[in-house]
Amino acid sequence: MQIKRIPALRWYFAIYNFVSYHRVRLNDIDRRQIHAQIVTVLCTGVLMWSYAILASFTIASPVPGFVGLACSLVHLLSPLMFRFTNNTYFISNVLLGAGIIHQSTFTYFTGGFTSNILIWFGVLPLIGGVICAQKGAITWSLTSAIVALGFFILHVSGYECPNLITQTGFVWSHALLVFGWIFISTTLVVVYAGLRQHTEELLQQQGQKIDDLFRVLFHDLANPLGRITIGLSLAKKQLPATEGSRGLEIASQASEAMLEITQNIRKMYAVSKGKAHVDLTMVSLNSAVEYVTRVFFNELERKQLAIEYHYDKNAGLNLLVEPVSFNNQVLGNIISNAIKFSPIGSKIVINVYPVNQGTYAVEIKDSGIGMPEVLIKNLFDINKKTSRPGTMGEIGTGFGMHIMKSFVEMYGGQVAIESLEGQNDMPSGTTVRLILKGEWS
Missing domain, CATH: 3.30.565.10 (Histidine kinase-like ATPase, C-terminal domain)
Structure with missing residues (x-):
């Protein structure tokens, strides 16, 4: 199936090529990280903009709507930073930082710790983990926990966050929560599984290349090297002790060491592969x-x-x-x-x-x-x-x-x-x- 027959994929790769132009040219980053970032923006961006628009029309304060629109714009444009840097961790923090500011503002104006929007904090470590592995997951687990703890402390201390959302807005925000979680969790699993499968295929290909290299270097090469070692040993015994024979002695020792290295690596490789x-x-x-x-x-x-x-x-x-x-x-x-x-x-x-x-x-x-x-x-x-x-x-x-x-x-x-x-x-x-x-x- 050709990409040109699928308009969505054609648009996606047009975005990818524009964003990753300098990174591909310099070859200074794993391209899967760029794909993960773009896919995350496209998927979570739908929810970001939906909540921003919902806040603008159903919350009786302009703050969450304005903050939501600004954060959604930063979130949407964050992949463009790949044109200037290969620091995936920094770019993912910008993307997720815009998300948590948007979520926190919406949460504050819809009841604080009792707001159903607070549950979105749980998705941030998942996204951080998909993009930046353990480092991203740990960073955003801690960040989300700290912000959520702040709302909890405000709640138990008696401070009441304003609940300015209309009943209609609450219903729609709840619908975005339910269906959004299904959509996001499914997308993250599919993206992660795809990246993992791709990685396993690359490792399998590299493993096959290593197997071929080992066979050539430490199997095919061992036989002629063994004959060289035998020949040098025979020549060393037959020649009289002269200055020239000293050089032959050094060459013989080096040849024996090379043969021992190849034999040992073959044994070690056989053990590691379970072939011994x-x-x-x-x-x-x-x-x-x-x-x-x-x-x-x-x-x-x-x-x-x-x-x-x-x-x-x-x-x-x-x-x-x-x-x-x-x-x-x-x-x-x-x-x-x-x-x-x-x-x-x-x-x-x-x-x-x-x-x-x-x-x-x-x-x-x-x-x-x-x-x-x-x-x-x-x-x-x-x-x-x-x-x-x-x-x-x-x-x-x-x-x-x-x-x-x-x-x-x-x-x-x-x-x-x-x-x-x-x-x-x-x-x-x-x-x-x-x-x-x-x-x-």
Whole structure:
């Protein structure tokens, strides 16, 4: 259906294009906010002008009629302010401010707190919320409540507001109230639902674009990057130790870090999308510790580190986890960090103790450099920089702990971090505590 065949829509978009000309050109505002403002003016303007005209002919004072006409004019012209500013909050306050002044004046001259017009104050937070979300809703909830409270205080203190409206005027004002509320509430719900649907469609489109980007960058790119890493590693082994091989060593480290980043982001993205396959089963803690010790054998030997763990004592303990992710993304990430920040010749201690029936704590403790409180606070926030070089210059990605926590929570477990920074010969180190379900066999 073409817009030119619908005169009302043609007129609407003519108004929209005129009002939003500079905003569209500068692209400095969400256009849905302009639409919400214009639609609100067109809908509530009918009632504004109706009450202004009604006041002019049925209230025995010129004040409410004059104020109503002036406020209705300001209300009607408020969208023109978009030609000069993109401050939606300010413009909506002008629009709603004109409305509450009009309503308050009409209320005062028709009995004050006992006037049926006072109920219109309830629509202002709804309009403010549709246009400016929470900020607008809160602003106009407070404003409406304060003005209504003022009329209430006048009423209970014995002050009588003049009731100058005729019986015919009262009937018509009541009719505007009943049918106006139906009209306004319906319009607000339709507008809000339309804006929400439009937003959801945009988010879905953006989500699809992000999915495509992730697939290209962290799936298709990972394969050739992996081959580059293997090639550099082979070349590094075959070339003699020269100045040129030092450059190759740096390139190899950078390539390995890039590959680790892509793999970690793929895992993290799979977890967030619910695509990571997690079938929980009982896994021997002994076998998991033995696995990570074997995987990190070279790193442990290079820094002369030892893992202290009592295999005999914990021989019968099984944890309810998914074995592959627990070995690699959970226990592997924790041990990797412990190695990274431990001083040469130190120990990494793994302790286990029951928390309550069917739940056990697995603590991995190192005597490394520790972490400040602010770093612990941001450790699981992917948007905060938490990666630091290790005690031998090891480079990390900053994604490992976030991924580890995501998997532990998928097991129904919890993670806690305690850390001390060594100062003035005080001990330092970090303890990672995993709370997991388990049983003894």
